Amino acid sequence: MLNAALSKTVALCTRHARSVVLLAIAIVAAATYYTATHFAISTDVAKLFSPDLPWRQRAVAFDAAFAQSIDRTVLVIDGATPEAAERAAARLASELAKQPALFRSVQRPDGGIFFARNGLLFLSPQEVSRTTEQLIAAQPLLGSLAADPSVRGLMEALALVLEGVQRGEAKLADLARPLDALAVSLETVTTGHPQPLSWRSLITGEPPSRRELRRFVLVQPLLDFAALQPGAKASDAIRHIVRTDPIVRETGARVRLTGSVPMADDEFATVAEGAALNAIITLLVVLLWLWLALRSIKLIIAVLLSVAAGLMVTAAFGLLVAAPLNLISVAFAVLFVGLGIDFAIQFCVRLRAEQQAFADLPAALRAAAMAIGSPLALAAAAIAAGFYAFLPTEYRGVSELGLIAGTGMLIAFIATITLLPALLTLLRPKAAAAEVGYPALARADRFIDSHRKSILLSASAIAIVCASLLPWLRFDSNPMSLRSPKVESVAALLELMQDRDTSPNTLDVLAPSREGASALADRLAALPEVARALTLSSFVPNEQEQKLALISDAALLLDPTLNPAQLRSAPSDADNARAMEHTAAMLQQTTRDLAGAGVIESQRLARVLTTLSQAPPTQRALADSALIPGLQTMLGQLREALQASPVSLQSLPQDLVRDWVAADGRARIQVSPKGDSNDDATLRRFVAAVQQIAPDATGPPVSVQASGRTIVHAFVVAGGWAFIAIVVLLSLTLRRASDVLRMLAPLALSALLTLGICVAAGQPLNFANIIALPLLFGIGVAFDIYYVMAWRAGGRNLLQSSLTRAVVFSALTTGTAFGSLWLSHHPGTASMGKLLALSLASTLVSALLFLPALLGPTRDDTGRPTMPSSKPPAG
Numbered sequence: 001m002l003n004a005a006l007s008k009t010v011a012l013c014t015r016h017a018r019s020v021v022l023l024a025i026a027i028v029a030a031a032t033y034y035t036a037t038h039f040a041i042s043t044d045v046a047k048l049f050s051p052d053l054p055w056r057q058r059a060v061a062f063d064a065a066f067a068q069s070i071d072r073t074v075l076v077i078d079g080a081t082p083e084a085a086e087r088a089a090a091r092l093a094s095e096l097a098k099q100p101a102l103f104r105s106v107q108r109p110d111g112g113i114f115f116a117r118n119g120l121l122f123l124s125p126q127e128v129s130r131t132t133e134q135l136i137a138a139q140p141l142l143g144s145l146a147a148d149p150s151v152r153g154l155m156e157a158l159a160l161v162l163e164g165v166q167r168g169e170a171k172l173a174d175l176a177r178p179l180d181a182l183a184v185s186l187e188t189v190t191t192g193h194p195q196p197l198s199w200r201s202l203i204t205g206e207p208p209s210r211r212e213l214r215r216f217v218l219v220q221p222l223l224d225f226a227a228l229q230p231g232a233k234a235s236d237a238i239r240h241i242v243r244t245d246p247i248v249r250e251t252g253a254r255v256r257l258t259g260s261v262p263m264a265d266d267e268f269a270t271v272a273e274g275a276a277l278n279a280i281i282t283l284l285v286v287l288l289w290l291w292l293a294l295r296s297i298k299l300i301i302a303v304l305l306s307v308a309a310g311l312m313v314t315a316a317f318g319l320l321v322a323a324p325l326n327l328i329s330v331a332f333a334v335l336f337v338g339l340g341i342d343f344a345i346q347f348c349v350r351l352r353a354e355q356q357a358f359a360d361l362p363a364a365l366r367a368a369a370m371a372i373g374s375p376l377a378l379a380a381a382a383i384a385a386g387f388y389a390f391l392p393t394e395y396r397g398v399s400e401l402g403l404i405a406g407t408g409m410l411i412a413f414i415a416t417i418t419l420l421p422a423l424l425t426l427l428r429p430k431a432a433a434a435e436v437g438y439p440a441l442a443r444a445d446r447f448i449d450s451h452r453k454s455i456l457l458s459a460s461a462i463a464i465v466c467a468s469l470l471p472w473l474r475f476d477s478n479p480m481s482l483r484s485p486k487v488e489s490v491a492a493l494l495e496l497m498q499d500r501d502t503s504p505n506t507l508d509v510l511a512p513s514r515e516g517a518s519a520l521a522d523r524l525a526a527l528p529e530v531a532r533a534l535t536l537s538s539f540v541p542n543e544q545e546q547k548l549a550l551i552s553d554a555a556l557l558l559d560p561t562l563n564p565a566q567l568r569s570a571p572s573d574a575d576n577a578r579a580m581e582h583t584a585a586m587l588q589q590t591t592r593d594l595a596g597a598g599v600i601e602s603q604r605l606a607r608v609l610t611t612l613s614q615a616p617p618t619q620r621a622l623a624d625s626a627l628i629p630g631l632q633t634m635l636g637q638l639r640e641a642l643q644a645s646p647v648s649l650q651s652l653p654q655d656l657v658r659d660w661v662a663a664d665g666r667a668r669i670q671v672s673p674k675g676d677s678n679d680d681a682t683l684r685r686f687v688a689a690v691q692q693i694a695p696d697a698t699g700p701p702v703s704v705q706a707s708g709r710t711i712v713h714a715f716v717v718a719g720g721w722a723f724i725a726i727v728v729l730l731s732l733t734l735r736r737a738s739d740v741l742r743m744l745a746p747l748a749l750s751a752l753l754t755l756g757i758c759v760a761a762g763q764p765l766n767f768a769n770i771i772a773l774p775l776l777f778g779i780g781v782a783f784d785i786y787y788v789m790a791w792r793a794g795g796r797n798l799l800q801s802s803l804t805r806a807v808v809f810s811a812l813t814t815g816t817a818f819g820s821l822w823l824s825h826h827p828g829t830a831s832m833g834k835l836l837a838l839s840l841a842s843t844l845v846s847a848l849l850f851l852p853a854l855l856g857p858t859r860d861d862t863g864r865p866t867m868p869s870s871k872p873p874a875g
Contacts, residue, residue: 006373007366010421014362020422024415028309031316040324041268048326048397048707048767055706058698062508065662068105068220073231074259075217075238076492079251081198082212083630086111086637088253089215095241096219102234104220107655111215114653116640120551121541121647128547131204132554135638138203142638143561149631151624152571155579155609158182162586172590172598178202179598183605185626189619190611194626196252199634211501221261229268231261250625258492266487267327267826282820286341286813293809294348298429303344305423310415311336314408321403327482327768328397331832332404334821338814339383339778340412343376345813346786347416349806351424355431364431365421373417375789378733380413382726382785383778389722395714397767402718409778441799448799448852455853459846463749466756473755476764477708478680482828497678500531505677507690507699509669510662514649517667520694524671529682529689531674535667536660540647548644555642562639573617576624584609671697707767715773726781734792742854743788747780750846754839768828769835776839779814783807783847791855798852811844 013020049056063070075092079085089111097106108115120128135142144157164170178201185197198208221234235257242248242255290300314336322329351368358364387409390402448455483490496502509524511517514536521533541547571579587606591599612623645651660668673686683701690697730740754776758765790803798804818840821833 002377003370003374006377006417007369009417010369010373011362011366013418013422014365014425017422017425020418021426024309024419024422028312031312034316035312035319038319038323040319041330042324042326048328048395049710050394050396053394053706053710055698055702058696059703062510062668062698065510065664065666066659066668068658071220071223071261072259073219073221073234073238073257073261074492075219076256076258076496077215077217077253078256079196079213079215079253081196081630082200082208083198083633083637084196084251084253085213085215087629087633088248088251088255089217091245091247091251092238092241092255093217095245096217096238099237102222102237104222105218105655107218109216109218112653113640114656116637118541118644118647120641121544121547121644123547125543125546125550128550132550134204135554136557139558139561142203142558142635143564145631146562146635147564147566148568148571149635150568150571150628151576151620152579153568154627154631155576155583159579159583159586162583162590165590172594172602173596174598176598176601179601179605183601183608186605186608186612186623189623189626190608190615192622194622196626196630199630203634211499218259223261229265231265235262235265250629256488256492258489258496262489263483263493266489267483269487278820278823282816285816289809289812289816290345293345293805293813294352295432296352296429298427299348299352299424302420302423302427302429303341303348306344306415306420307337307340307412309419310340310408310412313415314404314411317407317411318400318404322400326397326400327828329400329404332401332408334817334836335401335405335778336408336412337817339409339782340415341813342779342782342810343380343412343416344420345810346372346376346803346806347420348424349802349809352432353802359431361425361428365424369417369421371793375786376413376416378729378789379782379785380409382729382781384409385725385729386722386777386781389720389725390714390718392721393714393718395711398711398714398718398770405778438800438804441804442797445797445799445852448849452853452856455849459749459850459853462756463752466752469756469759470752472759474764475708475712476766477704477711479704479767481764481766482768482826482831484825484827500672500677503672503677504700505673505683507671507687507694507697507701509671509690509694509697511667511669513665514661514667517669521669521671523693524669524690527689527693529674529686531672533672534670536649536652536657539652539656539660540649544646548646551642551644558638558642562635562642573620576620577613580609580613580620584613669694673701711767711770715770722777734788739788739792742851743781743784745854746784746846746851747777747843749850750780750839750842751776753842753846754835757838757842758835763831763835763838765835766828766831769831772832772835772839776843779811779840780843780846783811783843784851787847787851787855798855799848804848807844807847811840815840 051057051060075089077085077089077092079088089108093106093108093111096103120131123131141157141161144160145153147153148156161170161175165172165175181202182197185195188195200212201207219234219238221231223230224233238255238257248255287300290303291297294300294303311333314332318325318329318332325332347368350372351364354364354367354371355361358367384406387402387406390398393399480490480494485491485494493504497505509520511520517535518537521535521537524530524533584606587602587609591602591606612619662668671690673682675682677683684705687697687701687705691702727740727744730743731737734740734743751773754772757763786803786807787798790798790801815837818833818836821829822837824830824833
């Protein structure tokens with residue numbers, strides 16, 4: 001009955017071919033317009049999950065309480081010296097704050113007037129004592145430099161120190177490190193590539209730490225959600241300042257953008273990179289496979305137009321019901337092409353076979369529909385049911401994919417039995433000159449017949465081995481694994497993750513009040529898995545009285561030094577040259593009769609000063625830019641640091657308070673793990689320990705672990721529903737339990753084989769490549785249905801038949817599309833393509849080798865390949 005109905009449908013479409021094509025053009029035009037005007041992709045991994053999940057609700061609630069902390073761009077600023085990093089960060093923050101049309105807020109979490117004045121209070125009393133002692137010891141040098149912050153002032157201050165060495169009041173060895181640092185900086189000037197001098201190191205005698213060389217600026221850009229890269233305008237504005245601002249350029253600081261906004265934009269850019277070239281190559285290879293399968297340009301044109309029409313309608317449907325698309329649901333296009341083109345190839349290859357018997361094209365089309373229509377309908381229904389099984393799951397990425405792809409299978413089937421026959425009627429392809437099947441595979445058919453038991457036993461052994469490997473199958477729920485480490489935003493974040501103080505792998509807990517936050521933080525900090533627990537109170541330094549006393553004593557001595565009553569006028573180039581020449585002579589004179597530490601460094605500095613004193617003025621200008629801006633920054637920092645005052649909760653800056661206390665009074669606790677924050681086992685123990693005390697804790701470690709559990713549960717549930725739905729569908733259609741088992745057994749083998757190879761090859765499942773599993777299910781069910789129904793209808797020697805030709809070239813066409821994904825620059829997309837290709841190969845091997853052996857003898861009395869006969873209905 002179904003075959004007859006489908007054959008009549010095809011006959012109707014062939015009689016009214018022009019009307020069908022015109023109607024299709026109108027539908028596709030409307031779908032294309034809707035797709036073009038509504039296309040959007042969200043790269044937010046968090047949105048792959050239902051907002052009703054408890055862990056998602058906690059994350060959303062936290063984001064709502066601290067909305068200023070989401071959708072941020074983080075500027076990571078690395079300078080050659082602490083002063084260079086500070087100048088670049090201050091300038092960038094100042095310039096970005098002048099653009100309210102692009103940036104909602106601009107913050108410096110490690111800078112600003114509060115930290116500039118009170119930074120010393122966050123050190124230990126011992127560190128404050130050591131720092132103030134170093135400053136007091138450097139008072140003569142600081143006084144000279146503060147009164148004359150220039151190359152001339154530096155040379156004269158150095159000459160003054162050398163006089164002290166000559167009089168025995170100082171040791172040259174104590175000057176070795178600063179003299180060498182100054183020589184190194186000035187030598188870079190003579191090569192034309194000046195590097196700034198670290199004045200902090202010059203004063204303290206210690207090299208700067210990586211933390212001292214890095215600064216951060218946090219901005220919350222205004223996003224343009226109408227663009228595919230919503231933060232692109234803001235990011236471009238930041239990069240423009242970095243490239244063109246003279247102060248930022250002068251510092252030579254390296255500025256990188258990371259955070260949720262640039263990472264989302266870079267995600268799309270990485271996916272798009274090379275996509276056009278891959279698409280062109282893929283299309284050419286697909287055309288080659290279609291030519292080898294169909295040997296008719298007209299058939300190929302009809303197939304491509306039919307698939308393209310169905311794809312566009314499916315895209316419009318997807319955007320209508322699930323816009324914006326996500327990183328998983330956008331893969332509906334690959335699924336549609338892979339499975340939709342299978343339907344078209346099956347129909348056209350069968351048509352080529354029927355044209356051997358029917359000279360009249362409409363009759364051959366009706367005969368093809370009579371023969372292949374029912375298997376296509378059953379395959380489409382089974383695949384759609386498999387995809388729809390994901391709808392009830394809480395993994396939104398796949399549930400939306402299931403809705404779009406499942407509906408797409410029905411659209412592909414409708415296009416195959418309506419638009420495709422209409423196009424073929426208008427194009428009128430000629431009949432094939434030769435037999436459509438594979439007579440050369442007669443030996444393969446005979447081999448399978450004569451070695452059935454061996455093949456089935458071998459397949460069973462392979463299944464058992466692969467099943468035994470499943471406990472080692474790993475799911476990588478880390479979203480960073482899906483991103484390219486070569487992209488600036490990702491590379492910067494990965495680097496920040498190596499430092500406990502900047503790693504995002506922390507947990508956030510909300511307490512009812514500030515007082516409750518402090519008490520809860522103390523309990524959390526006591527856990528062995530916790531390194532620290534920060535609250536707003538953490539920004540009120542301890543032992544302030546002792547530290548303020550030390551700072552006050554230093555300020556009493558250094559204030560007149562750092563703030564001289566009179567500044568010298570700026571020197572001329574000639575003044576600087578003379579000062580360099582004089583200091584070089586002093587260095588030579590001081591070391592003439594000395595040996596030991598400091599002598600080599602002094603002579604090195606004397607040589608470079610002599611060279612610069614005789615060089616063109618432009619080189620001395622470069623020396624000024626390498627030395628003096630950092631000096632002025634350092635002096636400014638010292639002046640601010642010596643004005644420290646008592647800090648209380650009431651005196652904390654409001655922007656800092658807003659980051660730790662919500663508008664409704666709830667207070668935030670940030671908890672950091674002890675040990676390697678990038679180790680999965682460490683994070684699991686950390687999350688479990690924290691949630692014992694604070695069950696509502698949220699943050700990246702919770703999201704990563706909970707999302708992994710959600711995905712596994714989703715696939716278990718969906719797999720169960722898909723299995724039930726398809727078994728019911730096949731049972732109602734085939735009415736034989738043995739035939740249902742014959743369809744499902746190869747599918748189980750291909751699934752086990754795919755997952756077993758993943759374990760053996762060390763390929764984990766992840767957010768992206770896991771869509772290979774529903775696709776494996778869809779293609780596997782389709783291939784199995786084609787063979788089993790052909791066998792039930794009396795088909796023999798199936799490997800030699802036109803059916804195998806269709807299956808092989810369908811697999812090659814689909815595999816080419818997957819292979820193009822494997823070549824993507826985006827790691828998530830590449831892993832998707834890799835697993836898709838692997839699953840397709842497993843499915844094809846199972847369908848061509850295992851299934852024929854399972855079906856039983858396939859030779860008729862003549863030994864020739866046969867397919868079930870199909871008589872076209874009248875009319």
